[in-house]
Amino acid sequence: GAGVSQTPSNKVTEKGKYVELRCDPISGHTALYWYRQSLGQGPEFLIYFQGTGAADDSGLPNDRFFAVRPEGSVSTLKIQRTERGDSAVYLCASSLRGHYNEQFFGPGTRLTVL
């Protein structure tokens, strides 16, 4: 079956603009995670959804970042008033119910803020 997909694969924007990054998890996976990976670093946890609700958003760096998952499947990460420091690869992962299960990662969206 299809894996986790993320669109767009690359996004270039200007400082101050708004961006949306989309994640399509594996069908049937109720858990969904967003991570941010900067160059030379490991993935940094942002937010975890179980179904439609954000069960843990403790990793969101500030209130410019927001994520939704209205129907418990596709998720959108939204970044307002982008800053150059937001440039990174944004990864999405999904898993079967429960965070103890294997997370399946998407290929990521590379965000560049000029």
Added chain:
Amino acid sequence: AQSVTQPDIHITVSEGASLELRCNYSYGATPYLFWYVQSPGQGLQLLLKYFSGDTLVQGIKGFEAEFKRSQSSFNLRKPSVHWSDAAEYFCAVGPINTGGFKTIFGAGTRLFVKA
């Protein structure tokens, strides 16, 4: 604070040689430990995980890892490396028991394989 340390930024081994990638964690409770591999242009893939029980765990692609509580380590090993193993390897611990579900990753070790 919880953390994961991978002391080696990069390692080079010859094809056919053995491999050990180091991982140390700082976590107050019994951790859930993972190793992931990230190949160029590929998403992160789980190699193996430790939750409880036997401290030596087997994974895919011939990898294994050993949990040593006394050393707070979870080192990844492979007896004979193949050129296709060249990639970045990440150790992770989670979920962090703060009432949330955070998984913390190390900074990664890049493996180079020479012929």
